Amino acid sequence: MKVKTSLIKLEDYRVKDDKKGTISKVFTGRDRGQKVRIDSDIDNVEANSELVKVIIPKNIYSINPSFFEELFVNVVSKLGRDKFMDKFEFVSEGDYNYAKPLSEAIDRILRTNTALD
């Protein structure tokens, strides 16, 4: 039995520096993407949900393709672009426009998967 809608809040995965009292306003890098993929258990969440909502918090200045690529590598490889876009709904709580870096990340995942070794 699948859950109707699951939420992945990127707010929960921002890097916080408690000493300085700062919080990261960018999501960059494959390492970070991989950590969020594992911590959020996104691959299982996708498998057990009809719809997955990804919430992008306020005060985010940039989410780079390297981060998105590693975060979504398994689900995009599994679903392909169209089904991924149908199943994953992105909600930006601020005014950050995630569309271009997300599209670039999907391109990269699919390009690598179809290339000859």
Next chain:
Amino acid sequence: MENLFLPDSLANDTISHVLNQSQFILQSPEKSIWDILFSVATIVIALVNILLVVYIYSQNNKKSDDHNDRVRKLRLLKTLILDYNMRVLYAYYDDVKLIVKRTQNKPTIEEKGQIIEELTDLASSYRQNFIDLFLAVDKSLYQKIIDNSDALIDGLTETIFDEGINLSHEPKFDELITKRIGESKTGVVQILFSYSGG
């Protein structure tokens, strides 16, 4: 190829020696056990020699195939990609330098966002026109170059949005921006230079 393994004449001698020894055993039942053991040992040694010849021959063939494949990959890399596309690499780094220069003019958060968006678009175009081509030659080479490109864009993004860094200060700009771009460019050339086709 004769110098790489035993010559034909030696192999023929070995085989005829084995046959002679076999006939000797069959025709001389009255020989002592030691003679028979000696003959069997000779046959075993001869057979091991033959197996060794076959093994050395197949190993040399394999090495030769691997070497030829590496040479073929290097030629393809040069003729299909590097001869026509190195200019894309140099133009990319020139354009990155041009875009990030605007960070010296104390940009607002919105302007910084615009700078990063332009850098991301540029990196995407660089990937399509240069990096993706390496997928046709060697996937690990592609991965190294795209990792290099990501490290540059991610590093610039973090630096540009770091409110504690004053990029209008020339030495800081050189240290955190100009140097990083130069290292990234050298890194790609280094990756290409060290590629041996394997």
